[in-house]
Amino acid sequence: NFSDTDRKRVTEKKKKACLSSVLGAMKIDFAPVQVPMHRRLQTASVLQWVYSFLGLAPTCIFLYFYLLFTRFWLVSVLYSIWWFYDFDTPGRGGRRVPFLCGLSVWDYMRDYFPIKLVKTVDLDPRHNYVLGFHPHGVLVAGAFTNFCTYATGFRTMFPGLTSYLLMLPLWFRAPFFRDYIMCAGLVPSDKDSASYLLRQKGGGNAVVIAVGGAPEALDAHPGTYNVLLANKKGFIKMAMEHGAHLVPVFSFGENEVFDQVQNPRGTWLRWVQENLQSVMGVSLPLFHARGVFQYSFGLMPYRKPITTVVGRPIQVERTPKPTAEQLNDLHQLYMDELSNLFDEHKADYGIDEDTHLNFV
Numbered sequence: 001n002f003s004d005t006d007r008k009r010v011t012e013k014k015k016k017a018c019l020s021s022v023l024g025a026m027k028i029d030f031a032p033v034q035v036p037m038h039r040r041l042q043t044a045s046v047l048q049w050v051y052s053f054l055g056l057a058p059t060c061i062f063l064y065f066y067l068l069f070t071r072f073w074l075v076s077v078l079y080s081i082w083w084f085y086d087f088d089t090p091g092r093g094g095r096r097v098p099f100l101c102g103l104s105v106w107d108y109m110r111d112y113f114p115i116k117l118v119k120t121v122d123l124d125p126r127h128n129y130v131l132g133f134h135p136h137g138v139l140v141a142g143a144f145t146n147f148c149t150y151a152t153g154f155r156t157m158f159p160g161l162t163s164y165l166l167m168l169p170l171w172f173r174a175p176f177f178r179d180y181i182m183c184a185g186l187v188p189s190d191k192d193s194a195s196y197l198l199r200q201k202g203g204g205n206a207v208v209i210a211v212g213g214a215p216e217a218l219d220a221h222p223g224t225y226n227v228l229l230a231n232k233k234g235f236i237k238m239a240m241e242h243g244a245h246l247v248p249v250f251s252f253g254e255n256e257v258f259d260q261v262q263n264p265r266g267t268w269l270r271w272v273q274e275n276l277q278s279v280m281g282v283s284l285p286l287f288h289a290r291g292v293f294q295y296s297f298g299l300m301p302y303r304k305p306i307t308t309v310v311g312r313p314i315q316v317e318r319t320p321k322p323t324a325e326q327l328n329d330l331h332q333l334y335m336d337e338l339s340n341l342f343d344e345h346k347a348d349y350g351i352d353e354d355t356h357l358n359f360v
Helices: 004-026 037-054 056-068 073-085 104-111 141-147 169-173 176-182 191-198 213-217 234-242 268-280 324-349
Strands: 115-119 129-134 162-167 186-188 205-210 247-252 306-310
Touching: 004 056, 037 056, 037 104, 056 073, 056 176, 104 141, 115 141, 129 141, 129 176, 129 234, 129 324, 141 162, 141 205, 141 306, 162 169, 162 191, 169 176, 176 186, 186 191, 191 234, 213 268, 234 247, 247 324, 306 324
Parallel strands: 115 306, 129 205, 129 247, 162 186, 162 205
Antiparallel strands: 247 306
C-alpha cells in the first residue's frame, strides 16, 4: 500500500518522464537555467537588433497610421510635417547620433558572436573611400556592428574617418523607422546619397557598400564563399567619378551565423525568391538558427565568430567619364585584390587552403 505522499511522488516522476520523452522526440535543446548575466545581456542585445531588422519597420508603419485614427492623431500629423521638411536628410549624410552609437548594448552584441574588426594598413583620412563589404550574409551583422557602432573600434583604428553604411532606400520611407536607422549612420543605397558623401572636399568619408546586396543574401549558406560581384560595376564607376579609393573588405564567418533552406539556382524556391526580390526590392531568405531560451530553432543567430578584415586601398584617379576599358580594368583589379585578401587570411579562420572565392 502506498501513502498519498508516495503516490504524488510516483505521479510527478511519471510526468517528468513523459515530458522528457516528448522533448526528446522534438529534439529541443533548452538553454540552461543558470546562465551568467553577461550572456543574458548579450542575447537581449542581439534580440533587439534582430527585431529592429525584421519587425520594427512594420511596427512603426502600423503605429503611424493607427495614431491617425485615435485622439493622438496630432502626433502623426506633426510627424508628417517634420518628414516633409526633413525628407532629403537621409541622402545628405543622414543624422548620426554618436551617443547612441557608443551605447554599451552594442558591446554586448559584439561579444555575443563575437565580432572583431581587423586592420591590415592605415587609411589616409585626407581621402574619401568606397569600402566594398563581402559577403552580404543574411542580416549583415558584421557590417552593422563594425561600421554603425563604436563597439569594435573603427574610429580608433582609422582616425579621421567616418563610416556610412548603405541600406535599401525602401527602409527610409518608413515613418519613425527612418529616424532610428539614421542615428546609426545608415544612408540610402542610391547613387545620389553615396555621391553626396564622396564629393565632400577634405576627405574623411568611408562609404560602406554591401556590394552583393539583397540578392547575395539568397546564397548566404554556411561554408559557401559565393560573392555576387562579376557584373557589379556601379560602385567601381562611382569611385572613379569621384576619385574615391576602393577598399576590399571580407567578413569571415558572416555566412555561418544562420542556416538557410536549400535553394540552389534553378529550383522553384529560388525562382520564387528572385521574382519577389525583383518586385519588392528585398530578398526573402528562409533562414533559421536558434531561439532565445532554446538552441534548436528560431531567428536568433548562432554564437559564431565574425571577423571583418579591411584590406589595402586601391588608389583611384578621378575620372569623370571613365571608358568601358578603364572600368573593366579597375573592376578586375578589385576582384583580384579581394581574392588576395581572402587567400591571405583564410587559414587564420579555419578555411581549407584549396577553397577560393567564387565570383558570380
